[in-house]
Amino acid sequence: MMSAPMLRLEGVQKSFGGLTAVAALSLEVPAGCVAGLMGPNGAGKTTVINLITGLLRADSGVIALDGAPIQHLPVHAIAARGIARTYQNVRLFAGMTALEQVMAGSYLRRRTSLMASFLALPSARAALRMTRRRALDLLARVGMAARADELAETLSYGEQRRIEIARALGAGPRLLLLDEPTAGMNAQESEAIGRLVHTLRDDGLTVLMVEHNVRLVSDFCDQVTVMSFGRALVHGTPTACMADPEVQEAYFGRKEDAQRIRALR
Numbered sequence: 001m002m003s004a005p006m007l008r009l010e011g012v013q014k015s016f017g018g019l020t021a022v023a024a025l026s027l028e029v030p031a032g033c034v035a036g037l038m039g040p041n042g043a044g045k046t047t048v049i050n051l052i053t054g055l056l057r058a059d060s061g062v063i064a065l066d067g068a069p070i071q072h073l074p075v076h077a078i079a080a081r082g083i084a085r086t087y088q089n090v091r092l093f094a095g096m097t098a099l100e101q102v103m104a105g106s107y108l109r110r111r112t113s114l115m116a117s118f119l120a121l122p123s124a125r126a127a128l129r130m131t132r133r134r135a136l137d138l139l140a141r142v143g144m145a146a147r148a149d150e151l152a153e154t155l156s157y158g159e160q161r162r163i164e165i166a167r168a169l170g171a172g173p174r175l176l177l178l179d180e181p182t183a184g185m186n187a188q189e190s191e192a193i194g195r196l197v198h199t200l201r202d203d204g205l206t207v208l209m210v211e212h213n214v215r216l217v218s219d220f221c222d223q224v225t226v227m228s229f230g231r232a233l234v235h236g237t238p239t240a241c242m243a244d245p246e247v248q249e250a251y252f253g254r255k256e257d258a259q260r261i262r263a264l265r
């Protein structure tokens, strides 16, 4: 028997005024998969992530997690179902250490413990110790344990991105959405993120990542969906997607050029 995919989008539509950012998009991500979402600038990739997480509401269509529709749920309820994300632009707090960034993430999720800690209740001190240990574990998970006490702004871009991933993991997600996790990184840093994503998958997480780096997608994604102007152009293995003339046209120019280049090989 086929089980429901972990994430399913069906006919998802989102317009901003006259602009259709996502048009009748259907997409499936099986459990335990690293799925890539590619497409030129403005294709609608971030909008898809915002729709899945409930930050934006779809005009129509179904978004289902483990077969259950979630498109009507508010952000916190979707997060509680096990979906966490990182943002295209790093969102860390200035003046806070790597450890504090990750700890703040779990405090924001448990507001009552924040109040208790203001009152310095013994239970709050115990909770704080636990939160701290947990945050350290999360930093270790993304290879950042040694940087725990560094201020976030003194860390490299790649390290800041890892902290964001640690913070997202703090919510205990089953599905992790990464919006351009390697933007602005060099080849080595990017590949290291790819390897980290693989270790997360090996731990049982399902990952959907927006990624422009063709090499990274080819090496680390099990499946790819390429979007263009809000639509899914192609869906399949990285190799099949990259070879598709429509993808080559969307990325590299005219279809005729892509076909001519292919014929020359």
Ligand SMILES: Nc1ncnc2c1ncn2[C@@H]1O[C@H](COP(=O)(O)OP(=O)(O)OP(=O)(O)O)[C@@H](O)[C@H]1O
Residues within 6 Å of the ligand: 016, 019, 020, 021, 039, 040, 041, 042, 043, 044, 045, 046, 047, 048, 088
């Ligand atoms: N909140 C918004 N209000 C109005 N238009 C928006 C909004 N968010 C996105 N758009 C528009 O929707 C389209 C898709 O944007 P989106 O950010 O999803 O693209 P993207 O594929 O993530 O692009 P990039 O690679 O540049 O990050 C763009 O034309 C964008 O300007």
Ligand SMILES: [Mg+2]
Residues within 6 Å of the ligand: 045, 046, 047, 088, 179
């Ligand atoms: Mg984007």
